[in-house]
Amino acid sequence: MKIPGKDPLSVMTAMEVLREEYGEKFSSVFKTITADNGTEFSELSNIEKYGVLVYFAHPYSSWERLKMKGITAFLDALHLRENLLIDILPSRFSNMLTA
Secondary structure, three states: OOOOOOOHHHHHHHHHHHHHHHHHHHHHHOOEEEEOOOHHHOOHHHHHHHOOEEEEOOOOOOHHHHHHHHHHHHHHHHHHHHHHHHHHHHHHHHHHHHO
């Protein structure tokens, strides 16, 4: 999606279009948003009311955006492993015990 301007209204309008497009799935698709401290992102924290975490990188530290993506991927992997240990493995063990 191309955002027409570099101002808070343009960014928030684009975010609202995405929120309407994804509906209830918005916070599942966009779990976190990381932005720099540019003035165009000054209203971005308002998105948190829809269940999306918003992070701001420090000025001149664009590497932090990549670092946060890595951390988010790691946490997602842990969540999947947590589901594996809680949901899948116990049912397999109970199947083995009753067989």
